[in-house]
Amino acid sequence: MTAPDRVAGTGGTGGMGHTLTVEHMEVMYRVRGQDRLALRDVSFRIGRRESYGLVGESGSGKSTVALALTRYLPRNGRVSSGAISINGIDPMALDEAALRELRARTVSMVYQEPGRALNPSIKVGRQVAEVYEIAGLGRAAALERAEAMLRKVQISDPGRVMDRYPHQLSGGMAQRAVIAMALAAEPSLLILDEPTTALDATVEAEVLDLVVALREEFDTSVLFISHNLAVIAKMCDRVGVLYAGELVEEGIARDVFDQPRHPYTVGLLRCIPRRGQRKDHGRLDTIPGFLPPPGHNLTGCIFVPRCPIAEDRCRAAAPPAFAAGPMRSSRCYLHDRTQDLPRNTPVDVELPARRDAAEPIVRLAGLSKTFSSRGENFRALTGVDLTLELGETLGLVGESGSGKTTLARALLGLIAPDAGSAVEFDGRPLGGDARRRTRAQLKALQIVFQNPDSALNRRHTVRRLISRPLSRLAGLSGQRLRDRLAELVRSVRMEERHLPLRPSQLSGGLKQRVAIARAFGGGPRIVVCDEPTSALDVSVQAAILNLLVDLQAKEQVTYLFISHDLGLVRYLSDRIAVLYLGRVMEIGPAEAVFDGPHHPYTEALLSAVPSLDGQRSARIRLHGEIPSAADPPSGCVFHTRCPRKLATGVCESTEPPLLEVAPGHLMSCHIPIDELRILQRTGQAP
């Protein structure tokens, strides 16, 4: 690519020495004899002690940047031009020994999957100590230092953890150990590539806090790579937005997120639900189109095909990086017009009002599910009472292991609940096994699974996948089936040309649309959405959510929406149920549950979520992980982690009943609601 004059020089901390300088870096991957540009003209700097965030969707080249910096690119990849300097050292010019030295002492990396970063056959203590041994310490001294390091990453019992193998640690614990290893060498630059993406929100919050604290202590510069804008906003001083291998915008994190100066950043931010946005009011916007394919040769700006304000000059030549403010740059000719970028979807939509029916459509009473394994009983669900009202969206939240998915599968008849549980649909009991349910019952209850790769048979075509529920459940055939198929395909915003394709030929978003079409094919009354967007990119997620809202309005279905993402749940749900260790902790109208007073567990979940607005500061933190369902704590199951536990001991001894604290708002907590209100309003930390 021709690099035009660089107008903006966004330096780090005022001309001081930089830990990392990347100038006009280009990375090529050679794919079947052809060079494909993965990164083009990427330039950025990270100052000493600075935290720099690199944000982008999958395929944007985030990880390629990290790999290129440490020369870990796969064999078919190479830095084809540009310059890299880490502490004044050019990693491209190093021989093997010097490169090892650089990786050992100057740069450390932490990846997404802690389980894969640790050697499964070596005890954790030895692995951490190894870093010190390489640095020249003796065996005993190294182990001692390792223990101190593990204590620094807030592992409470380092002696015991050191004696374990990686698979015996939880995800959060393993990631701490990896961070301990990364910091043991006291590197100048720490590269974190999606370090918390595989962790639960509550654990993520803890790990992020830890990274912030350690950065100050170790005086390290950080390159933080994530697809999660809110995490970047929380963690980073400055941020670069990567799109299709180009750094389209850069600046101080707060500025970029408050006043984005590139249409892509604007679009991306509009895809994320914020406080006050709901499915009918302040609707999420979408970015039309797709990422350009790898190896494209667009002459102009790479964002042109998806840009609503593109002009002729955007198509003619790629825009240079314009200075768009102090320490700001944007690769957009129209960077001063991005604020009023036209939307692709209307802000407000009219949703039909819910008809209040006297009877709930689904009633779960005393729903329990016990899994037995090797003589141990795991109580995934314990006496859950829940109703679904006609036409509503009930959000189901909780950490992993709280029983959300088990509840959904029991409702659908995919797992049989324990004896004594009642699942009623339309006032009549539903059998525990889908195979014994009538066609009408099967038709009424459908699901959109989390991962379309798993939910769609990869050997079947889209036509077959979508037709099957039409013939099986709706009883259609011939021309009527073809008509309904065409209608259904249109209503999930797909096209006829997708019909002969197989799932592997579709993008993640399209696959999920097929799954949604399948769920709606039979004309369901209730659709369970089990984390339907968690495997998707932010821009795709918004489109899928809007689609779900529109379909609900059109087909008058009831949703049970399961998600760990509280922002999404709040955006979509009318009511919310909070699950912990298979028990309902709180259930009520969405506003009441979110605005409080809420259950201490809900409060903790809300505190754990980083927000783009940066308004809510963390009030309470949960420590540790959800206890095992094989051996739940006595009394209130949450008391082991509850930051507001009462001193009277009642929490340990008695399980609080689920009581109505306000109309339609039920909570299971010993603390009186008025006391909770005071505690939570004043933002008082326990």
Added chain:
Amino acid sequence: MTDIAAAPAAQVAVVHAPLRGETPWRLLLRKPTFVAGAVILLFWAVCALLGNVIAPHDPYAQQLLATNAAPSGAHLFGTDQIGRDVLSRVIVGSRDILIITPLATLLGTVLGTALGLAMGYFGGAIDILVGRLVEAVLALPVVIVAFLFLVALGPSTVTLVIVIGFIFTPLIARTVRSTVLVESQLDYLSSARLLGEKSGHIMFVEILPNVVPAILVEFTVRLGYAVFAVASLSFLGFGIQPPTPDWGSDIAANYGVLPAGYWWASIFPALAIASLVVGVNLVTDSIEQVLSS
């Protein structure tokens, strides 16, 4: 939790871009190992089909005046103890082994797939019961099993097909079962159940197509073993009976005179067996590589 699948795909997507327009066939034809193996197999296939036409002599014709003749212009591979042309016998001897081997493997694959699907899909009592039977069969030495069948059915081509098919069935069933178990973890089976699909549909329409690649690999691997099994059983006298030309039984008939220096009557059939096994393995290895990539 958050976006486990979304984030890390970045560089992977770039590196392994979908191979558009690359059919498995074209990938195979580009592999020299596949081409070499295919040439060997093709050669023997032609011999099996047109053996009687190609063979320079009548493979049954005895020349009692030219027994144990060393390879020469008249008899390229020499003659055996009763003066039959070894080259002709090797050429014509390919016929039975080339018929029995795929049929036997096919029988084992079909039975094994059916058992494996049932075990993996139904699980529980069926899995345990069939699993024990499979283990019992696997525990028996091949020769004993073969002997039982031969006593019951008498030595013939059909018996050989049944024996080898029977021996392969549990091996293939095990592979199919484990693949089905992996598939069973996927949500598309739940999805099918929510459409009220019957077990037969789920097993054969939903699961089977996804297991086919594994079955294909297993089939081709077994094919190589089958060549060896047929030859071994013939050698032991369980299979094709003299005077029908057959590599295994010809070696058996002639290896007694090896110490006397008459090597050609045993070595050439042995080389034929070896070349067929090598050919099958070259082809199967390439198919496996293409299917698993």
